[in-house]
Amino acid sequence: xxxxxxxxxxxxxxxxxxxxxxxxxxxxxxxxxxxxxxxxxxxxxxxxxxxxxxxxxxxxxxxxxxxxxxxxxxxxxxxxxxxxxxxxxxxxxxxxxxxxxxxxxxxxxxxxxxxxxxxxxxxxxxxxxxxxxxxxxxxxxxxxxxxxxxxxxxxxxxxxxxxxxxxxxxxxxxxxxxxxxxxxxxxxxxxxxxxxxxxxxxxxxxxxxxxxxxxxxxxxxxxxxxxxxxxxxxxxxxxxxxxxxxxxxxxxxxxxxxxxxxxxxxxxxxxxxxxxxxxxxxxxxxxxxxxxxxxxxxxxxxxxxxxxxxxxxxxxxxxxxxxxxxxxxxxxxxxxxxxxxxxxxxxxxxxxxxxxxxxxxxxxxxxxxxxxxxxxxxxxxxxxxxxxxxxxxxxxx
Amino acid sequence: xxxxxxxxxxxxxxxxxxxxxxxxxxxxxxxxxxxxxxxxxxxxxxxxxxxxxxxxxxxxxxxxxxxxxxxxxxxxxxxxxxxxxxxxxxxxxxxxxxxxxxxxxxxxxxxxxxxxxxxxxxxxxxxxxxxxxxxxxxxxxxxxxxxxxxxxxxxxxxxxxxxxxxxxxxxxxxxxxxxxxxxxxxxxxxxxxxxxxxxxxxxxxxxxxxxxxxxxxxxxxxxxxxxxxxxxxxxxxxxxxxxxxxxxxxxxxxxxxxxxxxxxxxxxxxxxxxxxxxxxxxxxxxxxxxxxxxxxxxxxxxxxxxxxxxxxxxxxxxxxxxxxxxxxxxxxxxxxxxxxxxxxxxxxxxxxxxxxxxxxxxxxxxxxxxxxxxxxxxxxxxxxxxxx
Numbered sequence: 001x002x003x004x005x006x007x008x009x010x011x012x013x014x015x016x017x018x019x020x021x022x023x024x025x026x027x028x029x030x031x032x033x034x035x036x037x038x039x040x041x042x043x044x045x046x047x048x049x050x051x052x053x054x055x056x057x058x059x060x061x062x063x064x065x066x067x068x069x070x071x072x073x074x075x076x077x078x079x080x081x082x083x084x085x086x087x088x089x090x091x092x093x094x095x096x097x098x099x100x101x102x103x104x105x106x107x108x109x110x111x112x113x114x115x116x117x118x119x120x121x122x123x124x125x126x127x128x129x130x131x132x133x134x135x136x137x138x139x140x141x142x143x144x145x146x147x148x149x150x151x152x153x154x155x156x157x158x159x160x161x162x163x164x165x166x167x168x169x170x171x172x173x174x175x176x177x178x179x180x181x182x183x184x185x186x187x188x189x190x191x192x193x194x195x196x197x198x199x200x201x202x203x204x205x206x207x208x209x210x211x212x213x214x215x216x217x218x219x220x221x222x223x224x225x226x227x228x229x230x231x232x233x234x235x236x237x238x239x240x241x242x243x244x245x246x247x248x249x250x251x252x253x254x255x256x257x258x259x260x261x262x263x264x265x266x267x268x269x270x271x272x273x274x275x276x277x278x279x280x281x282x283x284x285x286x287x288x289x290x291x292x293x294x295x296x297x298x299x300x301x302x303x304x305x306x307x308x309x310x311x312x313x314x315x316x317x318x319x320x321x322x323x324x325x326x327x328x329x330x331x332x333x334x335x336x337x338x339x340x341x342x343x344x345x346x347x348x349x350x351x352x353x354x355x356x357x358x359x360x361x362x363x364x365x366x367x368x369x370x371x372x373x374x375x376x377x378x379x380x381x382x383x384x385x386x387x388x389x390x391x392x393x394x395x396x397x
Numbered sequence: 398x399x400x401x402x403x404x405x406x407x408x409x410x411x412x413x414x415x416x417x418x419x420x421x422x423x424x425x426x427x428x429x430x431x432x433x434x435x436x437x438x439x440x441x442x443x444x445x446x447x448x449x450x451x452x453x454x455x456x457x458x459x460x461x462x463x464x465x466x467x468x469x470x471x472x473x474x475x476x477x478x479x480x481x482x483x484x485x486x487x488x489x490x491x492x493x494x495x496x497x498x499x500x501x502x503x504x505x506x507x508x509x510x511x512x513x514x515x516x517x518x519x520x521x522x523x524x525x526x527x528x529x530x531x532x533x534x535x536x537x538x539x540x541x542x543x544x545x546x547x548x549x550x551x552x553x554x555x556x557x558x559x560x561x562x563x564x565x566x567x568x569x570x571x572x573x574x575x576x577x578x579x580x581x582x583x584x585x586x587x588x589x590x591x592x593x594x595x596x597x598x599x600x601x602x603x604x605x606x607x608x609x610x611x612x613x614x615x616x617x618x619x620x621x622x623x624x625x626x627x628x629x630x631x632x633x634x635x636x637x638x639x640x641x642x643x644x645x646x647x648x649x650x651x652x653x654x655x656x657x658x659x660x661x662x663x664x665x666x667x668x669x670x671x672x673x674x675x676x677x678x679x680x681x682x683x684x685x686x687x688x689x690x691x692x693x694x695x696x697x698x699x700x701x702x703x704x705x706x707x708x709x710x711x712x713x714x715x716x717x718x719x720x721x722x723x724x725x726x727x728x729x730x731x732x733x734x735x736x737x738x739x740x741x742x743x744x745x746x747x748x749x750x751x752x753x754x755x756x757x758x759x760x761x762x763x764x765x766x767x768x769x770x771x772x773x774x775x776x777x778x779x780x781x782x783x784x785x
Contacts, residue, residue: 027676034669038662068557073460074487076600108458118650121458175457208633241561265435269428269662276424276666280673283417287680344651349460351651 006308010299014312015319021288025320028284028377032324032370033331035277039270040332040366044356045341046266052354053255056190057247060092060222061134062230064215067241071254071348072106078211079103081240085215090230092218094133101217102131105203108350109174109196111163113342120342122163123195123350124153124174126203126212134218135187143168143183148199151206154183156193158353162342166196177206191251194342194353216247254347274369281377285317289381296385297393306386313382314375321374325367332366333358400705407709411681418677419717422760425670426721426753427728432659433752434729434743439649448615450510451622452644453608456635460485462604463634465595470628476612476621481506484606486589487555497537499551499587501594501605504530510609513580520545520571528593531567534584535574543569549587557599565589565597582744610638667760675764678710682768689772690780703773710765711758718757722750 018025057063064085069075085091086101093099105126110119129148132138146152153172160166170181179198187193200212219226231244245253289296296309342353408415453471455461462484471480486499500507504525508516516524516532524530531549543549549567557563567589575581595602612621622638629636639647649655682689689702697705726745733743 024676024680027672031669031673034665034672038665042662066557067561068563070554074555108460110457116650118647120651121460268431272424272428272431273666276421276428277669279417279421279424280669283414283421283673283677286413286417287677291680341653343653 003305003307006304007311010304010308011312011315014316017292018316021291024284024287024291028281028317028320028374029324029327031280031284032277032321032373033328035273035373036325036328036366036370037331038273038328039369040329040358040362041336041356042266042269043362043365044332044336044358046262047359047362048341048354048357049255049259049262049352051357052189052191052193052352053252053259055188056192056251057249058222059227059246059248061216061218061247062227063245063247063250064217065213065243065245067243069243072104072213073108073348073350075213076211077103077213077215077242081242082212082215084239085234085242086217088230088234090220090226090233092220094130098130099217100130100134101215102128102134103200103212103215104128104131105200105207105209106213107203107207107209111165111172113162114164116164120163121344121350122159123348124203125192125195125197126200127197128200131197131216134216135192137188137190138192139186140183141186143181146182146198149202151177151179151198151202152182153179153196153198154185155181155197156195156353157184157186158193158340158342158355159196159351160184161340162194162351162353175207189355191255191352194351255345255352257347258343258345258352274373278373278376281317281321281373282380283377285313285378285381286384288316289313289385293385293388293393297388297390300386300390301394309386310379310382313385314378317374317378317382318371321370321377322367325370328370329358329363329366333363400701400708403705404708404712407681407685407705408713410685414677414681415713418674419713419720421673422670422714422717423721423724425666426718426757427724428666428721429663429753429756430722430725430745430749431728431732431743432663433749434725434745436655436659437746437749438743439652439655447513447611447641448618449612450641451610451612451618451625451638452641453610453625453636453638454606454644456626456637459607462601462606463608463636465603465605467608467629467634467636471608471610471625474621474624474628476614476617476624477610478613479506479510479611481510481609482591482605482607483507483588483609484591484594484604485555486551486594487553488551488587489554490551497585497587499553499589501591502588503591504588507588507609510611513577514573514575514584516571516573523570524588524590527568527570528590529567530570530593531587531589532571532573533569533587535572535581536584537587538569538572540585545569545572551587551589556594556601558597559599561599565594609641667756671760671763674713674760675767678713678764679768679771682706682772686775686780687783689775690777693775693777694781699773702775703769706769706772707761707765710769711761714757714761714764715754718753722753 064077065072065075066077082103086099086103091099091101107124108121109124111122112118113120132145140154141157143154146154155166165172166181168181168183172179172181203209219230227246234240234242234244299309336356337358339356340353341356342351344350345352455463465482468480468482471477481503483500483502486501488496488499490496508514508521520532524532533543537543547569549569551565551567552563553565558565573584573586575584591605610625612618618640625638626636693702722745729743729745
């Protein structure tokens with residue numbers, strides 16, 4: 001009990017004195033704020049990309065590509081195969097009995113980012129009417145859906161924010177043809193939000209294509225067993241030379257390289273920042289303790305024991321660290337949350353846009369790092385302060 | 398020279414503090430080295446390319462193929478001295494997707510075009526003559542321990558064979574090397590024989606991915622490029638011809654504005670370092686008022702005291718920057734190994750060392766000037782009385 005009283009007294013006294021050491025305390029706060037700010041921003045990038053990936057695809061949906069193809073761009077599916085696939089009995093149907101299957105054309109169109117002039121490979125998808133029923137997460141946030149038979153497109157929310165000229169009502173030139181943007185859609189933050197959509201048939205005729213790239217369908221039985229049965233059935237049929245993937249598996253595979261890269265980049269930067277900050281905090285706390293050497297020795301001379309001294313120094317370090325962590329997290333939230341980025345996916349050779357996401361979890365993680373940095377920075381100086389012989393320390397007076 | 402012991406004494410006065418400051422500066426510069434290397438690899442890599450080379454791709458998308466029949470027509474364009482062609486094979490090796498770039502190329506033309514790669518005469522002959530022949534870059538050969546004459550089983554993620562299988566097999570007949578170390582860094586490639594590939598493929602026969610065109614004079618870049626594109630205008634296979642360098646820059650741009658991202662992160666890092674180191678320096682000088690006053694009493698001029706303090710900051714920052722960039726130079730080869738040659742090798746170039754030195758100098762001045770001025774203004778009597 002005695003020790004506890006001492007701890008409280010000495011800590012309170014110590015914290016009251018922080019105002020006399022504003023300079024060096026502020027340095028700890030600013031230093032840790034900088035680190036936590038960058039750390040949280042970089043991890044928000046990682047998290048944003050992970051979220052885009054995780055929200056793409058539903059297990060009850062399948063993606064069909066030509067046999068041997070791992071990606072839509074290198075796949076080809078002729079009309080005949082697409083029609084026969086759509087009418088297979090295990091493909092789900094809507095209330096009117098139409099199959100929930102969409103044969104799709106996928107190509108790249110060149111568009112510059114906003115405010116730039118270099119072209120980027122923006123994915124352009126021709127979809128069949130069933131696409132909206134299959135992907136029920138697709139929702140128009142502006143304008144309306146495109147009409148069949150005319151050169152109208154709708155644009156994913158992220159593509160619209162990233163690339164020039166993709167606003168409702170705008171006319172855009174794509175490969176020698178002119179199109180009207182009639183709406184902007186959202187699809188739960190997945191990769192389709194980086195795309196431009198139109199009617200497959202219009203796209204086929206405009207771009208003089210003969211066939212599709214892929215077919216997306218919803219299975220009547222979306223369970224593991226249902227999928228296995230479907231895959232086996234089409235595998236046995238010699239009329240098909242196709243690969244069937246579950247939608248989430250397909251999209252996860254498409255992003256492996258990019259997500260590895262973003263992870264390596266994010267965590268490398270974050271760990272160096274954290275290490276640097278720990279050294280900085282260590283330095284500042286050593287200085288803080290050094291400037292209070294006589295004070296601490298005096299306390300010990302009048303009967304305060306070592307433990308309370310150690311605890312008080314650590315509490316100070318932790319409080320400063322938490323303040324820094326909070327400021328850094330707040331800055332990251334203000335400047336980065338919702339900011340969007342796009343980059344080239346090496347697997348698909350097309351642009352993927354994603355938003356930076358500063359989640360509560362990341363903010364907590366940032367605070368956790370701040371506390372860890374504060375602890376690592378405060379402990380050694382605290383131990384040192386408690387160990388110096390009282391007589392030696394007092395002589396410094 | 399006689400100032401060195403004084404500098405040494407100043408820095409070793411509080412060893413822990415000096416070591417911690419030095420380490421935090423070093424870590425900041427390690428990060429600087431790593432991030433700069435990434436940026437340079439993606440943006441400045443284009444500088445090494447030959448200004449006489451143009452790249453002709455399909456007009457609307459670089460991933461659409463062009464007919465092989467374009468070859469003769471491009472050759473006839475005035476100003477064109479040589480044409481080579483190649484295509485992306487997209488290889489999987491040992492279950493590793495896109496393990497390294499594999500290009501299907503017309504052997505003799507490609508080797509002539511990219512003369513910065515070296516290969517022995519016999520191996521060149523073998524590559525040209527062996528139908529299923531392949532040559533691999535030095536770095537890949539070293540990484541996988543391949544031997545000349547061995548089979549290379551590669552499966553394509555894009556091109557199935559006529560029988561529907563995606564497993565191809567080639568024979569390693571040569572090794573591509575380079576005299577220039579930067580070019581050698583780019584030898585993570587395999588080239589396979591386009592003729593054999595064309596015979597065996599299921600789809601896209603008699604097509605290729607791109608043409609590389611050499612012209613007589615770099616001055617004619619625009620006119621020759623326009624002449625090539627004009628030849629195929631309004632055909633089903635229109636082309637887009639641009640200097641190889643522009644193509645490389647455009648490609649890097651697609652990845653995103655890495656430069657801006659790197660600058661922002663580094664700005665935050667150096668701002669933090671500035672605050673931390675600046676505080677430490679200031680405190681260290683405050684604590685040494687007494688000693689500095691004694692030096693002044695002994696006859697050290699104000700200018701010399703200022704120089705001493707400034708030199709201390711410069712020495713600390715440069716030792717830190719040197720150690721940091723050195724660490725980055727050691728770490729990058731490891732990182733290059735991990736990414737498996739999918740990317741241009743990252744290295745701490747002379748330019749990065751130069752930029753690092755400049756940044757260190759600026760930081761040293763920002764950190765060192767205020768305490769140096771304070772030391773200069775120090776009044777002996779005040780300081781010795783403990784009032785400064």
